[in-house]
Amino acid sequence: MNLKWKKVNIMTNQPLSLRQSYVDALNVLAEERNDFMVLEADATGSTFVRQFTDKYPGRHIPCGVAEQNMIGMAAGISTTGIIPVANTMAVFVSLRALEQFRTSVAYPKFNVKLAVSHVGIDPGEDGPTQAAIEDLGVLGSIPNVLILSPADEIEMHQMVRFMLNYRGPVYLRTGRSPVPNVLPSDYIYKKGYWPTVHNGTDVTLVAIGIMVHIALAACEILNKEGISAQLINASTFKPVDEKSFIDSVRNTGAVVTAEDHNIRGGLGSRVSEILCQHYPVPVERVGLNDQFAESGNARLLFEKYGLTAENIAASARRVIERKTRG
DSSP: OOOOOOOOOTTTOOOEEHHHHHHHHHHHHHHHOOSEEEEESSOTTTSSTHHHHTTOGGGEEEOOSOHHHHHHHHHHHHTTTOEEEEEEEHHIIIIITHHHHIIIIITTTOOOEEEEEOBTTTTGGGOTTTOBSSHHHHHTTSTTOEEEOOSSHHHHHHHHHHHHHSOSOEEEEOOSSEEOOOSOTTOOOOTTOOOEEEOOSSEEEEEOTTHHHHHHHHHHHHHHTTOOEEEEEOOEEESOOHHHHHHHHHTTOOEEEEEEEETTTSHHHHHHHHHHHHOOOOEEEEEEOSOOOOSSOHHHHHHHTTOSHHHHHHHHHHHHHHHHHO
16 A cells, blocks of 8 residues: 655655644745734644744734634634634534634635644544544535645645635645645646646546545556546635536546545535536545544554545546446
């Protein structure tokens, strides 16, 4: 199996976790601008923002274990012209503070940024109460929200800069495990556009977040079998440039989605909605199949629940067979 879970820094070529890339980007931007502040709900350690707050204590508002209050505070701060960047674990925003985010941020389109860690089952030993397997489905149903889930350090730096320049609510997902860079160093993020990571003609793989580099390993497996797989990085969960995505799928006629999330309400559902309406083709979905995981080593959990290159490759073979049968 080829998960490539090793510690890539842009300068040193060593993989970083997305939460480390996130706080690195914040620190870079803090040197350039003074119009944003960091809020956190007793989560400086789990989100890594302590590396920011220790350096810029005057730009830090600790909110305690009170995510609902934090969202309300962020909404108020945004009306002053300061950009609040609120940090916590994904499950606590998408569930505990959902009403506050929906009504006090999304509805009035306030310029609030949420950056969350502990997405999917990647948190591992922290267990199912800390693992957000439904955040994309929950927040994806809320109007006016830009939802970002970068694939690597390069895209994270691009997205954090874009997030602070963008006016409106943003939900940015980070992550716990180190991920290698899969995008070119000159990559430029474009809102809503799903970039192609690997070209192919037989099947389209669509992956999000930590699953992008795992899906890239699946492309390598398939290539050895003579199967040409295209890989698309679905880093903007919402909104989506549907036309460019459909144009890509027209070249292959078969799709596999891969996500560290429940396939119901997540990327699998999002892709299926788009294709069902505009260009119906066979789809296979890799992810949590409407189930909770448990506490354990992240690598072992990914193996148990099929979030592997081998399972993505097997799904690609199945969907190609379905396409061939017509």
